[in-house]
Amino acid sequence: MSFTLLMDGANADVFRSLSQFLPLDGVTTNPSILAKNTTISAEEQLVRINEVLSPNQPLHVQAIAETVDGIRKEAEQIRNAFEREICIKVPVSTEGMKAIKHLVQDGVTITATGIFTTQQAFLAAKAGASYVAPYVNRIDIQHGNSMEVIRRIRQLFDTYGMPARILAASFKNVRQIEEAMLAGVHEVTVAPDLLEVLLNHQGTDAAVKQFTNEFSNAFGEGKTLFE
Ligand code: E4P
Numbered sequence: 001m002s003f004t005l006l007m008d009g010a011n012a013d014v015f016r017s018l019s020q021f022l023p024l025d026g027v028t029t030n031p032s033i034l035a036k037n038t039t040i041s042a043e044e045q046l047v048r049i050n051e052v053l054s055p056n057q058p059l060h061v062q063a064i065a066e067t068v069d070g071i072r073k074e075a076e077q078i079r080n081a082f083e084r085e086i087c088i089k090v091p092v093s094t095e096g097m098k099a100i101k102h103l104v105q106d107g108v109t110i111t112a113t114g115i116f117t118t119q120q121a122f123l124a125a126k127a128g129a130s131y132v133a134p135y136v137n138r139i140d141i142q143h144g145n146s147m148e149v150i151r152r153i154r155q156l157f158d159t160y161g162m163p164a165r166i167l168a169a170s171f172k173n174v175r176q177i178e179e180a181m182l183a184g185v186h187e188v189t190v191a192p193d194l195l196e197v198l199l200n201h202q203g204t205d206a207a208v209k210q211f212t213n214e215f216s217n218a219f220g221e222g223k224t225l226f227e
Helices: 012-019 031-035 042-052 068-081 094-105 118-126 136-140 146-159 174-183 192-199 202-219
Strands: 004-008 026-028 059-062 087-091 110-115 131-134 165-168 187-190
Touching: 004 012, 004 165, 004 192, 012 042, 012 192, 031 042, 042 059, 042 068, 068 087, 068 094, 087 094, 094 110, 094 118, 110 118, 118 131, 118 146, 131 146, 136 146, 136 174, 146 165, 146 174, 174 187, 174 192, 187 192
Parallel strands: 004 026, 004 187, 026 059, 059 087, 087 110, 110 131, 131 165, 165 187
Antiparallel strands: none
């Protein structure tokens, strides 16, 4: 099974910079993320983030419309705006599920989003969604158990041979990310600041500083192994 690491954000410069040291596979956005930057239009943000991705790196874009017709129209607009496949994020509301059924028939790749329960994920996958996105932190702050939800989704997908991938979202700390991976998700999408926390540790910095100091003290400032 392959694992996919996504940035949950829409800033192209941030993605480019993080990609220099993190093995990022693609990007997810949502309306709230796009709303954080009002200096350029949402469309321009999507164009720019798409430009820093290669055509095979997934970009998940969420429809804002709330009716089946509105979601279908918006999905078409999103797909027409880019010359490559875009994963259309659709919330698992009643209207969203109607839209998912139509869009799947039209061959659109769907990310069923806003998932709080095992059954929502199961129904979306059965309707043909390629990805289901359980909202880890939002589940937990509403008295739910996100890891149990993830484990059960995975168990049902495995039991019924469903190809949908579990794309866990809404993380607020790195522990949640690791637990979700151990619970069986196929993908995680993580906000830029939390992606940095995933890698950085003061113990690593302290160890590197100690090695450098001891080496310089012994062989001279600025010396490297062969110079
Ligand atoms: C995924 O793209 C979701 O929209 C996102 O992770 C939700 O995160 P939040 O709960 O921090 O808004």
